Amino acid sequence: SYELTQPPSVSVSPGQTASITCSGDKLGNRYVYWYQQKPGQSPTLVIYQDKKRPSGIPERFSGSNSGNTATLTISETQAMDEAEFYCQAWDSSTVVFGGGTRLTIL
Amino acid sequence: EVQLVESGGGLVQPGGSLRLSCEASGFTFSSYWMGWVRQAPGKGLEWVADIKQDGREQHYADSVKGRFAISRDIATDSVFLQMNSLRTDDTAFYFCARESGVPSLGRGSYSFDSWGHGTLVTVSS
Numbered sequence: 001s002y003e004l005t006q007p008p009s010v011s012v013s014p015g016q017t018a019s020i021t022c023s024g025d026k027l028g029n030r031y032v033y034w035y036q037q038k039p040g041q042s043p044t045l046v047i048y049q050d051k052k053r054p055s056g057i058p059e060r061f062s063g064s065n066s067g068n069t070a071t072l073t074i075s076e077t078q079a080m081d082e083a084e085f086y087c088q089a090w091d092s093s094t095v096v097f098g099g100g101t102r103l104t105i106l
Numbered sequence: 107e108v109q110l111v112e113s114g115g116g117l118v119q120p121g122g123s124l125r126l127s128c129e130a131s132g133f134t135f136s137s138y139w140m141g142w143v144r145q146a147p148g149k150g151l152e153w154v155a156d157i158k159q160d161g162r163e164q165h166y167a168d169s170v171k172g173r174f175a176i177s178r179d180i181a182t183d184s185v186f187l188q189m190n191s192l193r194t195d196d197t198a199f200y201f202c203a204r205e206s207g208v209p210s211l212g213r214g215s216y217s218f219d220s221w222g223h224g225t226l227v228t229v230s231s
Contacts, residue, residue, distance in 0.1 A: 001168075033217040035151070042201055042221040043143075043151065049215060086151050090214040093165045095141070095153035 002091035004098035011104045018077050020101045022070040022087030032070035033088040034063060037100075043086065047072060079105050108132040108220040110202045115225030118192055122229070126187040128202030128222055135183040136160075139205035139216065142176065142187050144198035145224075152198070156205060157185065170196075192229045199224040 005023045012018040022032060034047040045054050047063035050070065060075045074081055082105045087098040114126040128140070141156030155166045155176040164176050175188040185202060201224045207216030 031214050035218070037151075042223055043218070044221070045217055045219050048217040048219070054219060084150075088151075088217070090216070093213055094167065095143075095156075097143075097151040097153060100150040 002089070002096050004087055004089060004096055006085075006087060006098040006101045008099070009102045009104065011106055012077050013106050014078060015076055018074045018081070018103055020072045020074075020085050020087075020103065022072070022098050023068055024070075024089065024096075025068060027068050027070055027089065028066045030065075030089045032063065032065045034061075034072045035086045035088065036083045037086065038083045046085075074103070077103075077105055081105060108204065110204065110220060110222035112200065112202050112222045112225040115200065115227045117228045117230065119231050120192060120194055120229055122192050123188070123190045124192065124227060126189065126200055126202075126225060126227070128185045128187075130183045130185070130202075130204070133204070133220075135178075136180050139207075140178060140185040141203050141205055141218065142185075143201045143203055143218065143221075144196075144227075145201070146195075146198040149198075154200070155187065189227070192227075194229050197227060197229045199226050 031049045035043040036046045037043040046057050046061050050065040051063040062073045064071050085101045109131045112128045142154040157164045157176045161178050173191045178185045202222040203218040204220040205216045206219040
């Protein structure tokens with residue numbers, strides 16, 4: 001079965017740029033999606049089809065996907081960005097999530 | 107405004123059954139794939155199942171195949187998850203989610219663009 005690997009945690013200072021990676025075999029050949037989940041809340045889609053932002057998601061959130069790695073980049077990070085982030089892709093007709101990355105704003 | 111409201115969670119013994127419901131509003135329910143995603147307490151997201159607009163195609167995670175069944179009712183704009191032979195590792199928050207994508211690009215173009223708040227299922231003796 002297909003697997004997506006994320007680092008357990010990423011830390012960044014306020015105002016700096018955070019990069020969260022998601023790795024999988026030939027991941028660049030698939031669309032990747034990113035979700036943000038704050039404590040006690042349901043997930044929110046922040047990037048779809050590798051690099052598109054849903055309405056209401058700040059321009060500070062961007063995505064890329066090439067080779068075996070997809071990256072979610074959050075520029076000018078703020079305290080409100082602190083959350084768990086999950087990548088997601090499809091394996092045939094089934095959905096695969098990465099294990100999640102805890103973003104901490106120091 | 108898109109709203110998804112889950113119900114039906116609770117405490118059940120191992121081997122028991124439970125039926126979750128998700129009532130949708132604020133969009134044309136019959137135009138969207140719908141799915142269930144679960145999250146064990148303190149753990150990550152795990153996709154469970156999804157169902158096509160007309161209800162004639164369903165897909166399941168290997169961990170629930172043969173035990174869970176997803177269905178939908180366009181009369182009530184609801185999607186259901188019938189869970190049988192429940193195990194302790196089925197304990198989780200169960201989220202209902204709407205899927206959006208581009209049909210011409212295939213299922214790989216679909217994402218979960220709206221989520222409910224979830225309902226907790228606890229399997230314990």
